[in-house]
Amino acid sequence: MSRRQPRSRLDQRRYRHSLSRSLVTAVYRRTLRDSRNAVVVVGGVLALMLIAAAGAYGRSYTTPASRVSFANLLTSMPAALRGVTGDPHPANLTTLGGMVSFKDATWVCGIAALWSIVALSASIAGEARRGRLELVIATPVSRRRVAVEKVAAHVTGMAIIAAICAATAWLFGIAFGSLPGDAVTVGNAIGFGLWVMLMALASGSVAFALAPLVGRAGAAGIATAVTVGGALAYGYETAAPWLRGLGQVTWFGWTGHDQPLAGQPDWMTLIPVVAITTVLLGTGVELTARRDVGATISIPWLRWPRVLLGLGGPLRRAAGDRLPIALAWGLGLGVYGFVIGDAASAVAASIKKEAPTSTLSVYHTLFPGVDIGTTAGLLQIAFVAIGLVLAGVAAVTLVSGWAADEANGRLDVLLGTRLSRERWLITSALGTMAAVVAMTVVTALGIALGALAAGSDGLTPLLGSAALGLYAIAVVGVGVAVGGWIGARAAAPVCGAAVGATFLLSLLAPGLHLPGWVGQLALTSHLGQPMVGQWDGVGVIACLGLAGGGVALGTWGMRRRDVGR
Amino acid sequence: MAPVIQTLGLTKHYGGHRGIEQVEFEVAAGEVFGFLGPNGAGKTTTIRILLDTVRATAGTARIFGLDSRSDSVAIHRRVGYLPGEFSLYDRLTGRETVDYFSKLHGGVDRAYQAQLAERLDVDLSRRYRDYSRGNKQKVALITALQHRPDLLVLDEPSSGLDPLGQQTFLALLREAREDGRTVFLSSHVLDEVRRSCDRVGIIREGRLETVAPVDQLRDMAHHEVELRFAGAVTAAEFESLPGVSIVTATDHELHLTVTGEMDPVVRAAARHHLIDFISREPSLEEFFLAHYRAGTAAADDRG
Numbered sequence: 044m045s046r047r048q049p050r051s052r053l054d055q056r057r058y059r060h061s062l063s064r065s066l067v068t069a070v071y072r073r074t075l076r077d078s079r080n081a082v083v084v085v086g087g088v089l090a091l092m093l094i095a096a097a098g099a100y101g102r103s104y105t106t107p108a109s110r111v112s113f114a115n116l117l118t119s120m121p122a123a124l125r126g127v128t129g130d131p132h133p134a135n136l137t138t139l140g141g142m143v144s145f146k147d148a149t150w151v152c153g154i155a156a157l158w159s160i161v162a163l164s165a166s167i168a169g170e171a172r173r174g175r176l177e178l179v180i181a182t183p184v185s186r187r188r189v190a191v192e193k194v195a196a197h198v199t200g201m202a203i204i205a206a207i208c209a210a211t212a213w214l215f216g217i218a219f220g221s222l223p224g225d226a227v228t229v230g231n232a233i234g235f236g237l238w239v240m241l242m243a244l245a246s247g248s249v250a251f252a253l254a255p256l257v258g259r260a261g262a263a264g265i266a267t268a269v270t271v272g273g274a275l276a277y278g279y280e281t282a283a284p285w286l287r288g289l290g291q292v293t294w295f296g297w298t299g300h301d302q303p304l305a306g307q308p309d310w311m312t313l314i315p316v317v318a319i320t321t322v323l324l325g326t327g328v329e330l331t332a333r334r335d336v337g338a339t340i341s342i343p344w345l346r347w348p349r350v351l352l353g354l355g356g357p358l359r360r361a362a363g364d365r366l367p368i369a370l371a372w373g374l375g376l377g378v379y380g381f382v383i384g385d386a387a388s389a390v391a392a393s394i395k396k397e398a399p400t401s402t403l404s405v406y407h408t409l410f411p412g413v414d415i416g417t418t419a420g421l422l423q424i425a426f427v428a429i430g431l432v433l434a435g436v437a438a439v440t441l442v443s444g445w446a447a448d449e450a451n452g453r454l455d456v457l458l459g460t461r462l463s464r465e466r467w468l469i470t471s472a473l474g475t476m477a478a479v480v481a482m483t484v485v486t487a488l489g490i491a492l493g494a495l496a497a498g499s500d501g502l503t504p505l506l507g508s509a510a511l512g513l514y515a516i517a518v519v520g521v522g523v524a525v526g527g528w529i530g531a532r533a534a535a536p537v538c539g540a541a542v543g544a545t546f547l548l549s550l551l552a553p554g555l556h557l558p559g560w561v562g563q564l565a566l567t568s569h570l571g572q573p574m575v576g577q578w579d580g581v582g583v584i585a586c587l588g589l590a591g592g593g594v595a596l597g598t599w600g601m602r603r604r605d606v607g608r
Numbered sequence: 609m610a611p612v613i614q615t616l617g618l619t620k621h622y623g624g625h626r627g628i629e630q631v632e633f634e635v636a637a638g639e640v641f642g643f644l645g646p647n648g649a650g651k652t653t654t655i656r657i658l659l660d661t662v663r664a665t666a667g668t669a670r671i672f673g674l675d676s677r678s679d680s681v682a683i684h685r686r687v688g689y690l691p692g693e694f695s696l697y698d699r700l701t702g703r704e705t706v707d708y709f710s711k712l713h714g715g716v717d718r719a720y721q722a723q724l725a726e727r728l729d730v731d732l733s734r735r736y737r738d739y740s741r742g743n744k745q746k747v748a749l750i751t752a753l754q755h756r757p758d759l760l761v762l763d764e765p766s767s768g769l770d771p772l773g774q775q776t777f778l779a780l781l782r783e784a785r786e787d788g789r790t791v792f793l794s795s796h797v798l799d800e801v802r803r804s805c806d807r808v809g810i811i812r813e814g815r816l817e818t819v820a821p822v823d824q825l826r827d828m829a830h831h832e833v834e835l836r837f838a839g840a841v842t843a844a845e846f847e848s849l850p851g852v853s854i855v856t857a858t859d860h861e862l863h864l865t866v867t868g869e870m871d872p873v874v875r876a877a878a879r880h881h882l883i884d885f886i887s888r889e890p891s892l893e894e895f896f897l898a899h900y901r902a903g904t905a906a907a908d909d910r911g
């Protein structure tokens with residue numbers, strides 16, 4: 044035997060390896076194995092969220108009286124604020140499970156849904172783009188089988204996540220429960236897990252059914268819009284009357300009274316969720332089987348006027364390429380802003396008139412410097428917190444679009460022209476940041492119009508929305524630095540981790556009673572209260588610094604490394 | 609005249625993995641140079657070093673007399689590049705794509721662009737993502753050709769093209785040469801190289817093994833000879849001749865492969881009553897395979 048492996052044998056082994064990876068019969072196992080890390084991460088994050096919420100409440104409120112007064116405080120909260128939790132009709136707020144259900148159930152299911160959307164939109168469309176499917180799939184029969192196995196693997200992964208949620212719910216009842224009614228029965232824990240799983244799969248199935256038609260990104264975008272829109276519409280249905288009808292046609296509305304964690308299960312409401320999920324998944328399987336693999340329809344209204352394509356140069360091209368996604372995010376955030384901006388002044392007025400002074404003083408301690416009796420104050424509390432999270436996620440999607448230049452092999456063609464590496468990095472980064480500006484402008488217009496429609500000051504919220512843009516630009520800066528220094532593939536994951544960590548820090552630090560400086564690590568905690576016109580210079584400078592420094596660092600890194608695919 | 613491309617000791621290691629080792633060659637102005645080798649040989653690695661998308665571990669490459677790394681932008685002004693694997697903008701149409709790249713190259717010649725599209729038979733009004741593999745290749749080919757560069761660097765340019773497209777492509781290459789342009793193309797398809805190139809460099813396992821004019825490659829090749837005799841002949845008589853190896857032998861028939869001159873075989877055969885003499889010139893394919901078979905055998909012997 045030669046010391047050096049003969050090349051042909053090595054090749055053969057690689058070939059066999061890749062063949063076994065793509066064999067139809069192994070699709071289920073491979074998909075499940077590939078999603079292993081995601082299942083662990085998502086399950087872990089959800090468990091952490093549940094534990095943090097239960098721990099904070101269970102340890103702080105140990106007497107019936109304290110719980111009753113806290114519950115009263117929450118129910119006296121204006122709907123525009125409570126809507127953030129996604130639960131407009133909370134049950135049993137004086138029990139541990141009821142409180143966790145109110146505060147976190149929708150968020151838990153939203154995160155699981157996001158994963159389902161990402162996974163199910165990519166499962167077939169992603170493979171088709173990589174050309175892997177065509178290798179394996181000759182007949183519609185085997186295509187159908189691949190699709191079914193992919194779905195089955197995903198459902199299995201989701202069931203594991205549901206089991207983690209159920210186990211956590213049962214455990215936190217034991218660990219943090221101090222009053223009768225705090226225990227979460229095994230049945231209710233399972234019911235909670237099941238609810239999370241079915242709701243998430245419903246969202247994912249939208250992406251799965253659409254992916255063969257509109258491709259991976261389009262399907263993921265629409266499914267996310269349906270999910271986030273549905274959750275918001277239902278969550279805020281008591282805030283604005285016209286939202287009531289809308290909220291009730293979402294699965295969030297259908298299952299609104301299924302609150303097993305709160306000891307109020309309503310299993311029957313899950314039936315329509317199962318039904319629509321099954322129909323959508325079936326549709327996706329059939330479309331996968333029947334349509335040409337990878338051939339998606341072009342949506343005519345997605346054709347842009349030529350000027351917006353930015354064919355004039357690399358900066359404009361980068362901006363033009365990111366623009367559709369940026370505008371979609373801007374529209375989503377803008378509609379959200381409009382609804383809240385519109386509702387805010389009425390709510391603020393009613394607070395000013397009716398809210399007991401005790402409630403107001405609680406708010407003053409929670410959000411010092413914000414006058415909850417004003418539109419701007421309400422916007423700060425109800426819009427900016429979530430808006431920052433969404434803007435961060437939007438920035439991650441833009442970074443991933445930016446990274447596609449290199450990850451997809453476009454950069455090889457670009458750098459074969461007069462475009463230098465440095466100029467590519469700088470112009471494409473600035474172009475991506477320009478797309479963030481476009482997103483922010485649309486968002487700002489939405490919120491300002493909402494405020495104006497309700498007859499209050501539009502200018503301050505208009506300017507205040509810049510906070511979202513600043514944060515998003517900082518995220519892009521981080522992505523560009525990582526992408527330039529290490530490589531495109533690392534950019535979006537690192538940004539996603541940074542945005543996720545920022546979100547978790549601001550969410551978990553107070554709940555877990557972590558020291559103040561831990562929460563201060565979140566960039567979003569340094570942006571002041573822009574909706575009331577109070578800016579925190581530190582945060583603004585930090586954001587701009589991350590953006591500028593990111594570009595500088597990325598450019599430097601780009602000079603020295605190999606360009607990859 | 610100074611060579612258009614000149615490499616010295618070009619070496620690339622990817623971490624611990626071999627990319628290329630000590631690759632040295634020159635490409636003269638106005639010639640079509642074929643870079644031939646099987647998958648994984650190091651063709652793309654060499655090309656990407658020339659284009660400065662990857663950096664050599666050791667060695668240098670000069671193009672138009674300029675350093676490929678420090679003067680990359682100046683070089684790229686005069687280069688048309690078609691990568692082996694690439695993608696372009698999914699949402700742009702073919703026309704928007706070629707327009708954008710002509711902008712990056714500093715000017716559009718619409719008439720030439722349209723002419724290229726027509727000859728390659730690709731409809732530029734469709735969206736890039738809707739093109740077939742071959743049409744994507746054609747669009748990228750137009751982006752590489754449309755600014756009439758002095759040097760064309762093409763990594764497996766005809767992969768994915770249908771026979772008609774390949775013919776057009778070969779015609780475009782001929783025209784480029786007639787215009788005095790230089791072409792560097794990689795391929796693992798021998799026929800393509802034989803039909804389009806002046807000189808060939810053969811790369812294998814990261815090392816450049818041979819650089820020779822295409823014609824000379826054929827001279828170096830073996831011939832397959834079939835001899836039929838009236839009476840019995842012993843194989844040993846032929847086996848000892850220089851450059852000869854016996855493939856099969858019966859009493860009256862011999863199949864030989866002959867490397868180099870035919871003269872000794874003819875003389876030996878003439879000593880007998882010869883009924884038939886067939887000599888077949890091998891295709892470049894067969895030459896290539898034989899070349900590799902010999903190489904692999906030698907490697908195994910060494911190991």
Ligand SMILES: Nc1ncnc2c1ncn2[C@@H]1O[C@H](COP(=O)(O)OP(=O)(O)O)[C@@H](O)[C@H]1O
Nearest residue numbers: 622625626627646647648649650651652653654
């Ligand atoms: N980015 C990379 N990282 C690691 N190894 C690489 C990379 N690119 C190429 N190689 C290795 O370098 C060798 C030459 O590859 P390549 O130049 O692509 O060959 P060719 O183009 O002739 O098919 C191969 O063994 C390949 O595995």
Ligand SMILES: [Mg+2]
Nearest residue numbers: 651652692763
């Ligand atoms: Mg190659």
